[in-house]
Amino acid sequence: MIALMTPLKFEFDAITGSLPGEGRIVSDLNVPHGYWNNLGLVVVQSGKGKVQTSLSALHTYQVLKPTLFVGLGSAGALANQLGAGDLVVAENIIEYDFKAKFGSSKGRPPKFACDQTRIERLKEYVSSRSDDLNLQFGDIASGDEDIIELNDRQALFEMSGALAASWEPAGLARAARFSQTPHIEIRCITDTSENLSKAELIAQLKNTSLQILNLVHQLGGD
Numbered sequence: 001m002i003a004l005m006t007p008l009k010f011e012f013d014a015i016t017g018s019l020p021g022e023g024r025i026v027s028d029l030n031v032p033h034g035y036w037n038n039l040g041l042v043v044v045q046s047g048k049g050k051v052q053t054s055l056s057a058l059h060t061y062q063v064l065k066p067t068l069f070v071g072l073g074s075a076g077a078l079a080n081q082l083g084a085g086d087l088v089v090a091e092n093i094i095e096y097d098f099k100a101k102f103g104s105s106k107g108r109p110p111k112f113a114c115d116q117t118r119i120e121r122l123k124e125y126v127s128s129r130s131d132d133l134n135l136q137f138g139d140i141a142s143g144d145e146d147i148i149e150l151n152d153r154q155a156l157f158e159m160s161g162a163l164a165a166s167w168e169p170a171g172l173a174r175a176a177r178f179s180q181t182p183h184i185e186i187r188c189i190t191d192t193s194e195n196l197s198k199a200e201l202i203a204q205l206k207n208t209s210l211q212i213l214n215l216v217h218q219l220g221g222d
């Protein structure tokens with residue numbers, strides 16, 4: 001079974017609303033989630049932030065033993081070439097707000113590699129498509145804060161080299177490492193340097209949910 005981890009309700013609703021057939025939405029994991037047994041998927045509303053996401057992922061692992069974690073949801077663009085509605089598949093997660101002042105890790109934020117086998121599988125899939133899929137592979141920065149101002153985005157891009165930023169990916173990456181479960185992160189750019197309304201953010205994610213799920217279909221749970 002593949003566990004799709006979606007932080008917030010609008011992200012959970014966008015993904016579950018795009019899945020074929022009728023899922024079974026329940027709360028017996030202490031977090032809202034839905035089963036699509038015919039697809040081998042469970043979709044979990046994991047909560048906002050790194051800690052809550054890590055706790056939800058570990059609890060999901062204890063109960064369901066998924067063979068793959070996939071982080072899904074929205075992200076803010078850091079790289080200038082990204083626009084709203086573009087997709088980013090993470091090769092690494094950089095926990096930029098973990099700022100050690102002492103020891104061997106001083107000045108170096110933790111970095112978590114995503115599952116290379118799945119990344120290569122997605123690269124082959126993307127290269128085989130005849131249509132234009134607005135998707136890029138690269139690093140995603142993770143920290144518990146909103147990066148809104150253009151100057152802050154540029155500073156984080158220069159520090160990390162990441163294409164996009166989001167709160168939760170490092171929490172999922174840590175849980176995946178602890179449980180020895182492969183993981184991958186796919187994020188939709190829902191804002192750039194402009195402030196968008198919540199309705200616009202939701203609409204952008206909904207518009208790309210089918211593309212995201214097509215990517216998930218390529219991953220396999222092996």
